[in-house]
Amino acid sequence: MRILPVPAQPDQGTPPTVNPQSTPPVPPPSLPVRKVLTMKKPFRAGEYAIEKFIQSVAIISLVLIGLIFVFVFREAYPLFTGKVLAAAPQAQVEEAETYGVDPGAPDIVEAPELEQNQENFKPSSLVGPSWQPVSLDPKFGLWSLLAGSLKVTLIALLIAGPVGIFAALYTSNFAPKWAREGMKPAIEILAGFPSVVVGFFALVIMASLLQNIFGFQYRLNAFVGGVAMALAVVPIVYTVSEDALNAVPKVMMEASLALGATRWETALFVILPSATPGIFAAMILGFGRAFGETMIVLMATGNAALLTASLTDPVRTLSATIGAEMAEVVFGDTHYRVLFFVGALLFMISFSLNAVAEFFVRNRLMKKFKGA
Amino acid sequence: MNKTISAGLGLTLAAFALATAKETITVKGSDTMVILAQRWAEKYMATHPDVSVQVTGGGSGTGISALINGTTDICDASRKMKSAEREKLKQRFNSLGVEVPSARDGLAVYLNDASPVAELSLDQVKDIYTGKVSNWKDVGGPDAKIVLYGRENNSGTYVYFRDNVLKGEDFAPGMQSLPGTAAVVNAVSKDKLGIGFGGSAYAKGLKFAKIKKDASSPAYEPNGETVKNGTYPITRYLYMYLKSRPTGAIKNYVDWTLSPEGQSVVTEVGYFPVK
Numbered sequence: 001m002r003i004l005p006v007p008a009q010p011d012q013g014t015p016p017t018v019n020p021q022s023t024p025p026v027p028p029p030s031l032p033v034r035k036v037l038t039m040k041k042p043f044r045a046g047e048y049a050i051e052k053f054i055q056s057v058a059i060i061s062l063v064l065i066g067l068i069f070v071f072v073f074r075e076a077y078p079l080f081t082g083k084v085l086a087a088a089p090q091a092q093v094e095e096a097e098t099y100g101v102d103p104g105a106p107d108i109v110e111a112p113e114l115e116q117n118q119e120n121f122k123p124s125s126l127v128g129p130s131w132q133p134v135s136l137d138p139k140f141g142l143w144s145l146l147a148g149s150l151k152v153t154l155i156a157l158l159i160a161g162p163v164g165i166f167a168a169l170y171t172s173n174f175a176p177k178w179a180r181e182g183m184k185p186a187i188e189i190l191a192g193f194p195s196v197v198v199g200f201f202a203l204v205i206m207a208s209l210l211q212n213i214f215g216f217q218y219r220l221n222a223f224v225g226g227v228a229m230a231l232a233v234v235p236i237v238y239t240v241s242e243d244a245l246n247a248v249p250k251v252m253m254e255a256s257l258a259l260g261a262t263r264w265e266t267a268l269f270v271i272l273p274s275a276t277p278g279i280f281a282a283m284i285l286g287f288g289r290a291f292g293e294t295m296i297v298l299m300a301t302g303n304a305a306l307l308t309a310s311l312t313d314p315v316r317t318l319s320a321t322i323g324a325e326m327a328e329v330v331f332g333d334t335h336y337r338v339l340f341f342v343g344a345l346l347f348m349i350s351f352s353l354n355a356v357a358e359f360f361v362r363n364r365l366m367k368k369f370k371g372a
Numbered sequence: 373m374n375k376t377i378s379a380g381l382g383l384t385l386a387a388f389a390l391a392t393a394k395e396t397i398t399v400k401g402s403d404t405m406v407i408l409a410q411r412w413a414e415k416y417m418a419t420h421p422d423v424s425v426q427v428t429g430g431g432s433g434t435g436i437s438a439l440i441n442g443t444t445d446i447c448d449a450s451r452k453m454k455s456a457e458r459e460k461l462k463q464r465f466n467s468l469g470v471e472v473p474s475a476r477d478g479l480a481v482y483l484n485d486a487s488p489v490a491e492l493s494l495d496q497v498k499d500i501y502t503g504k505v506s507n508w509k510d511v512g513g514p515d516a517k518i519v520l521y522g523r524e525n526n527s528g529t530y531v532y533f534r535d536n537v538l539k540g541e542d543f544a545p546g547m548q549s550l551p552g553t554a555a556v557v558n559a560v561s562k563d564k565l566g567i568g569f570g571g572s573a574y575a576k577g578l579k580f581a582k583i584k585k586d587a588s589s590p591a592y593e594p595n596g597e598t599v600k601n602g603t604y605p606i607t608r609y610l611y612m613y614l615k616s617r618p619t620g621a622i623k624n625y626v627d628w629t630l631s632p633e634g635q636s637v638v639t640e641v642g643y644f645p646v647k
Contacts, residue, residue, distance in 0.1 A: 096458060096469040099617065100630045101646075134525035134534075135542045144545070203555075208562060218519060219563055220548060302548035303524070314548045324524045324551065327431065 072347055075340035080123050121334045126341070131305035131316065133325065133335045140338045142345075144307040148222065148315030152297055153290040155226025155311060156233050160290075161283055163230070164237025165272075172245040173253075173267045184242070191235030199299035202228035207300065214312075220302035222315040228300045232293060233286040240285055244278020244361075245271060281357040288353040292346055294319040318342050395621040399427045401435020401448030402528055403552065404571050405610050408475060408641045409448055412629055415637055423621055432528035439613055440464055445622055447613040450477070450528035467616050473609040474629055476644040478594030479533065480572040481581040481606075482521075482560045489513045491582035491591035494605055498537055500567060503544030508565065520547040521559045521568035529553070532608055533569055572599075573642025599644040610643065 121140075128141025167187065171180045207224045210216065216223070248271050256266040272279075302314025303324065322339050329336045399409050406429035413425035430438075435447035440460050453461075453469060461469050481497055483489060489512055492500075499505040500518055509515045522543060523530045534540065550556050553570035560568040561577040572580065572594040582591035585605045598604035618626050628634050635645035 096453060096471040096613070097617075099470045099472045099614070100626065101473055130545065132542050132545075134531070136540050137542075204558075217517060218548070219559065298551065303550070304546050304548045306545055314546070316549075324549065325526055327434065327526060329526070330433075 069347070072340055072344050076337055076344045079121060079126075079334075079337045079341055082121070121337075126338070129307040131321070133338065138335065140334070142318075142342070144305040145316055145318045145321055145342070147307055148301070148305070149291055149317040149319070151222040151311055151315055152225045152229055152301060152317055153287055155223055156229035156290040157283060157286055159227060159230035160233035160237050160286055164234045164282065164286070165241050165279055167234075168238050168241035168245055169267055169272060172242055173271065174263065187235050187238050190231065191239070193232070195232055195293060195295040196299075198228055198231050199296040202296065202300035216312050218302060218312065218314050220300060220314055221312045222301055223312050225297045225301035225315070225317075226311075228296050229290050229293060232296060233290050236289050237282045237286045240282035241275070241279045244275040244282065247278065248274045277360045281361045284353050284357040284360070288350040288357075291353075292319055292350050294323040298323050318346055322346075395423045397423065397425045397446065397622055397625055398444045399425060399446045399448060399612075400430060400438045400444040401613075402432045402450040402610070403429045404432075404450040404477070404527075404529060405448040405475075407573075408610070408638060408643060411637050411641055412634060415633075416625060416628055420624075423625065425625065431526060433526065436613065439469070439615065442615075445614070446626075449611045449613055450608070451532050452611070453613060461615070465615050470614040470617055472612040472614065472626055472630070473646050474612050474626075475610040475635075475638045476599050476646055477608050477610050478572045478599040478604045478644065479529065479569060479606040479608060480575060480594050481583060482557060482566075482568040482570065482575060482578050483581050484560055484564050484566055485577070485579055486564045487513065487579070489581065491584060493584040493587050493591075494537060495586065497581075497583070498539065498541070501533075501538055501543055501547065502541045503546065506544075516565050519563055519566045520544060521556050521563075521566055522547045522549055523553065523556065523570065524549045524551055529570060533606075536608075537569075537606060571643070596639070596644055609646070 125140055126142050128139060129143045130139040130141045131144055132139040167183070171183050175183065202224055203220070206228060207219050210224055210227065211219050214223075252270055252274060253266055256270040257263070261270070297315075297317045298320040301317065301320065303316045303320060304314040305316040305321075306313050322342055325335070326339055329339060399413065401409075406427065409427045413427050417423060417425055432449040432451050435444065435449055436453060436457050438444040439447040440457065442464070453471070458468050461467060481492060487508075489508065492511060496505065496511050500511065501520060501522070505511060506518055507515065508518055520543075522533070530543075534543065548559070550559060556568040556570050557575055557578060560566040567581075580593050582593045583605050584591040592598040592604045594604045594606075599607050612626065612629070614622065614626070629637075630647070632647075635647055638645050
């Protein structure tokens, strides 16, 4: 940038000699000035350091989320550019030498090593019903996995939704103080329950129980997984709906009661509808939790990649697939990339659901009550 | 005072040095073999206090990649090393690896105790697991659907079964994959219509199907004799893999596992000796 020469400004600021006030302006008393100055910038190193430390912690967590995001997508990306690690050409490598073999022992004839069909991966092969990644002719169709995740999530929400919402309605409107103070922490402890414990309980006890009651063909199935998952989802639905119900202004309840409505009518027809956006957000957060949960479904759903309409067939979910297969996959090959793509898919789904839930709570609920 | 302190310090340091001077052998790999490997390690360390054997599981694939990366001395595997893996080992260490068949395992086909089916031919097992046969009545059972249980696709047992029993065909999509042989055993023991597969060491509370090589040959149950003389048709080796021919402490350990004492541990755990 060029600095322009500043022209003289004769019209502004009369020369001091023409000032009607002959006496020069009295400087303000020096003491207050000094006081103001000393109070303005008290540099305290300790405080500064703490402030910066807290700030950097916040920034680090943001950066970490960003890095995870980048990493997951970067690992999945080569699927779409066709730059998946080409499998090493199956050159005939010599056999390993053996050690300590007794020549007299009857030998075991094992099948010769079978070659995997290493055709180039096309993104379109992600669209298909068949998930057979370790087959000799690998198939990476995601439909059955997606359907599995949706089935389990749907069942979990159908159970956890009503339970969580009505429990919240009870504690926020009807429960005596002692019950409220006992129930809220109790349900919230359920949220901190390790999901592997829930899964194990479902695998060993709940599955047999439900099979005896309903006579399922398959002992482990989407329904068992969904019921177990409901245990993990109830606390989320409960906590968020309870907050939403408590946020409904007291005047609405008072007005309704004053008009002669009973407490049940008030709760069901006045308070519950006013809290709808918050409850909707609760359901969406519950959906996100159920969709991403791994351990429970890995243990309780049977893990068969079936694409059927029945809710009592075994299913394999997206998250359980990652959980089961990631540990042994060959680093960098197609299967590895597809698993990362599944991870990216889960990430995007839960990210957008959280965004939608946030939007509903922030905008709708607040607008409704503040009349904006 | 000072002297005692320094003497004590010296003693601790010396003890420390001694502890670290202890020869350490790391063993990693197959989950099928992890019980066997641990039992071997315990017994060996009891008689050889100067050697420490550290055993971890994780699966055959995990063990082999650890061997390739040089993070383990011995790798346990329930399947043969693949040529791609041997190729990697060769690039890294200029060695194709050394294979030590250290036990035999009869891969059992599990049936529920209440199942009326007693024997199956290999072809029938194949048809059941590929989904060609889905009703028990086709293989001599009641008129009811067959419920398939199997292992996750990352296990050596899954790959062995696919290559040797299914002859490379895919498992039926309806097969329920369970994490670990114990889970398969548990599921089949609770499911009257269930069928599963896995090592014969694990089975409690269910029965083994007798397996026929083909429709006309006699059926054998996996037991010490049939697995040892090779008449049981689904028999495999359990291997230890090394980077190079063993020397020193590792050689002593490997030789011990193949000795009558080591092989008696194999029988205790429920597998079958190689000698």
